[in-house]
Amino acid sequence: MKVKMYMAISLNGYIAKENNEVDWMQEAQWESYDREVAASGHILLGRRTYEMLEDEELNVDCQYYVLTSNEAPTQKDNVTFLPLDVVRIRETLEQNNAEEVLVIGGAKTNSFLLNAGFIDEVMIDIEPLILSRGINLIESLKEDIKLELISTGVVAEGLLQLKYKVIN
Numbered sequence: 001m002k003v004k005m006y007m008a009i010s011l012n013g014y015i016a017k018e019n020n021e022v023d024w025m026q027e028a029q030w031e032s033y034d035r036e037v038a039a040s041g042h043i044l045l046g047r048r049t050y051e052m053l054e055d056e057e058l059n060v061d062c063q064y065y066v067l068t069s070n071e072a073p074t075q076k077d078n079v080t081f082l083p084l085d086v087v088r089i090r091e092t093l094e095q096n097n098a099e100e101v102l103v104i105g106g107a108k109t110n111s112f113l114l115n116a117g118f119i120d121e122v123m124i125d126i127e128p129l130i131l132s133r134g135i136n137l138i139e140s141l142k143e144d145i146k147l148e149l150i151s152t153g154v155v156a157e158g159l160l161q162l163k164y165k166v167i168n
Contacts, residue, residue: 001093003044003118005103005110006036007137008125014134015105020052028156029125033104036123037062040102042093046109050079063096065089067109086116111139117168122147128158 007015008022008029016022037043037059047068058064064079067089075081082089093101103113113119124137147164155161 001090001098001101002120003101003103003113004036004040004121004123005105005113005119006033006123006125007105007110008033008127009137010127010129010131010134012130013137014131015107015137016135017131018133018135020048020135024129024131025127026156026159028159029127032125032155032161034059036102037104040100042096042098042101044089044093044101044103044109044113046106047081049104049106049109063098065092065101067112084112086113086118089118107136107139110137111141114138114145114166115142119166121150122164122166124162124164125155126160126162 008025009015010024017024038061041062043062043064045064045066047066047070050064050066058078060078062078066079066081067084068081069084080092082092103109103119146167148167150163150165152163153161
């Protein structure tokens with residue numbers, strides 16, 4: 001199983017404005033995101049990120065795994081709520097034959113999974129914008145994490161994509 005964190009950021013590393021708005025992201029970034037979601041089929045995200053998604057934003061052909069420290073609400077057909085327990089997360093993904101898993105945030109989820117050594121690759125789309133304030137890509141790390149560049153690309157005018165392998 002390969003676990004890939006995929007996020008869009010401003011040039012100064014924010015994934016959203018302080019109010020969680022992402023209206024500054026280009027349409028090309030959303031198209032890239034949709035392709036990655038569809039290709040993976042298994043999406044891992046935090047509860048706050050999940051609550052920001054509208055029902056029509058959920059790909060009906062994908063399985064979503066929502067990490068939460070709270071009591072899980074009523075389950076939906078393609079949404080499973082999981083505790084912040086890496087063993088349980090891995091078991092659930094393996095039971096669902098997840099070959100590729102896409103982590104889509106937010107900062108707390110990114111930090112939890114990176115700290116646990118759960119992420120194999122990091123893919124970042126860098127928007128040509130510097131935000132005055134916002135939510136960081138990663139909340140906090142226990143230690144530095146080394147990355148090895150896999151590839152670079154241009155998604156659209158000014159929108160860069162970087163892919164890294166996590167070196168554990």
